[in-house]
Amino acid sequence: MATLELRNVHKTYGAGLPDTLKDIQLAIKDGEFLILVGPSGCGKSTLMNCIAGLESISGGAILIDDEDVSGMSPKDRDIAMVFQSYALYPTMNVRDNIAFGLKIRKMSQTAIDEEVARVAKLLQIEHLLGRKPGQLSGGQQQRVAMGRALARRPKIYLFDEPLSNLDAKLRVEMRTEIKLMHQRLKTTTVYVTHDQIEAMTLGDKVAVMKDGIIQQFGTPQQIYNDPANLFVASFIGSPPMNFIPVRLMKQDGRVLALLDSGQARCELPLGVAADELEGREIILGVRPEQISLGAAEGNGMPAIRAEVQVTEPTGPDLLVFVTLNQTKVCCRLAPDVACRVGDSLNLQFDPARVLLFDAGSGERLDLAASGTAIKDNVTRFKGR
């Protein structure tokens, strides 16, 4: 059991090269599950290797249980890691691969056998225990690599995309297994994924990274409902948030976003100083589920009229695509809504949920503070 804190961590792979990690700051409590998400090349694996001690850091400090482990060798950090590449011992069979870390720790043979049997059952690889890694599929190798980490009881687990090679069904099963396992063991965990469903469902906390910088660190709900900027808003959510370029205007003390060449209007919550925003390029962000069918005239506002271009029934939902302000917009409606291509719909946006972003900087604009950019995003969202 352990806390993990990263203080101003920097990493560069060599003089003259740009920093791969820039001023990484985050802290997780004992037993928490942290998800690290971000696009390919943003530095997720680098950060994991730094925490594990396989890479040195160029600045800052890594603390486990308030002890600075930055200079400590990997074996003294008591961390078990599952790599993106499986790094199995090719000459050992699956049983010995899983047992390796336990033998080194001089566990009794009976205890080792029990532990290997337990993780093999959990990962559904009991029938593969006698095989060498070369005789396994990619997904099977990945499960063995998981097994090797799970057989140990370290202070911290680090998982680098452990499910990425599994087929869709097994992936969903394993996701639940990992969550159950964490609820049982309560071991502090850092888990890298590209999969935003995993990010939303598994983590107590999520850190969204881009270009070696943490864009936002918070609970999954904070990341989803209160994204720090356009990047975070676009990265989390499926189907993704819609981003519609709009003009704002003030009318009778209300602030309106003009949609569809000013024909339809979406009322925004009060508090936006439209004068300051007028003329600025604003992006209105609205998630597909925050758009609903409405009456022709709701709240004294004309509904947003739009023609259905494509429908996609997914089973639980009906995704309906329309165009507003020359932008494709996805609406997530109930599956039984009667709606065909060419129909004209009256749409309503949930005014309390729409977000505004500056088109140039991608900054989130604060509706409660005269439409100014949310200052110091990272600080605002740090450690919440």
Ligand SMILES: Nc1ncnc2c1ncn2[C@@H]1O[C@H](COP(=O)(O)OP(=O)(O)OP(=O)(O)O)[C@@H](O)[C@H]1O
């Ligand atoms: N040993 C190295 N020497 C030099 N540059 C490296 C080294 N390892 C990684 N990099 C660079 O650091 C950056 C971050 O790489 P990293 O592997 O951490 O990304 P990632 O977020 O894990 O990506 P992916 O999702 O594709 O696994 C990349 O630009 C990569 O080219």
Ligand SMILES: [Mg+2]
């Ligand atoms: Mg990686």
